[in-house]
Amino acid sequence: MVPLSDIFEISYGHSLELNRLSLMSRDRGGVPFVSRKMGDNGISAYVSPIEGVRPAPAGELTCALSGNGVLSTFLQEAPFYTGFHVARLKPLVKLTKEQLLYYCACIASNRYRFSYGRQANRTLKNILVPAIDEIPAYVTQINIRQYDGCGTPASHKPQPDLVTDKW
Numbered sequence: 031m032v033p034l035s036d037i038f039e040i041s042y043g044h045s046l047e048l049n050r051l052s053l054m055s056r057d058r059g060g061v062p063f064v065s066r067k068m069g070d071n072g073i074s075a076y077v078s079p080i081e082g083v084r085p086a087p088a089g090e091l092t093c094a095l096s097g098n099g100v101l102s103t104f105l106q107e108a109p110f111y112t113g114f115h116v117a118r119l120k121p122l123v124k125l126t127k128e129q130l131l132y133y134c135a136c137i138a139s140n141r142y143r144f145s146y147g148r149q150a151n152r153t154l155k156n157i158l159v160p161a162i163d164e165i166p167a168y169v170t171q172i173n174i175r176q177y178d179g180c181g182t183p184a185s186h187k188p189q190p191d192l193v194t195d196k197w
Contacts, residue, residue, distance in 0.1 A: 034137065035155035037162065038119035043092065043112025044083060051111075052078040061085050064092045064106065065113040068099035077111060085109035091119035091130060093137060096149040103137040105130045117154055123162070132169045133159060 034040065043064070053075055054060035060076025067074045072092050079085070086109060093103040095115040103119075105127065112118065121130070136159040144150055150157075160166075 031158040031164070032161045033155060034119075034157045034159055036122075037133070037159065038091070038121055040155050041118050041120070043086065043116040043118050045114050045116075046080075046083075046111055048075055048077070048113060051075075051080070054078040062106065062108055062110040063113065064104070064110050064116055066094035066097040066099045066102065066115055068094075068102045071104045071106070072099075072102060072116070073110075074113070080111065083111070085111055086118050089121075089130075091134060091137075093117045093119060093150070093154065095151050095154065096147075100144045100148075100150055101138050101141040103134040105134060115149070115151070117150075125162070126170065128169050128172060128174055129162070129165060131174070132165060136160065 046063070048063055048065065051063065054077055056062075056076045059079070061079055062071075062073045063075045063077045064072040065074040066072070072094065086106070088106060088108050088110075090106055091103055092106055092110070092112060093116065094100055095117055097115065119133075125133075137157060140157050
């Protein structure tokens with residue numbers, strides 16, 4: 031086991047406020063806005079690009095440092111902005127997607143240490159996780175591509191209109 035800072039460069043995110051940003055759909059080029067949200071990969075909205083603020087690069091992890099979702103950790107697969115109390119974790123060495131997802135689970139498994147309002151701001155870097163050479167073999171043997179397309183509809187038939195006034 032090694033401290034998280036031996037594997038990742040840990041920095042604060044952008045610390046932006048969503049209510050001061052312009053919303054924009056993902057289809058129109060909106061940039062993911064990652065907050066301390068526990069679900070949806072931490073993405074709470076898509077926003078217009080901000081002049082003078084470069085989005086964080088894809089391939090980094092985001093980690094909630096406080097709130098109900100403390101230590102919710104996600105792999106961001108597109109450039110993104112972050113809200114308050116969200117850390118960015120940039121791997122110090124090249125890691126596969128499977129390895130990054132494994133570290134997301136390792137970090138989140140320490141959530142129990144941060145109940146009752148305790149924040150992970152100063153201690154995130156010291157959380158112990160397996161060293162890269164200690165990652166179990168099953169992590170690299172799993173085929174995560176088997177889930178590609180699982181969010182698409184099972185049928186491409188148009189959905190019938192729901193006419194509730196005839197109930």
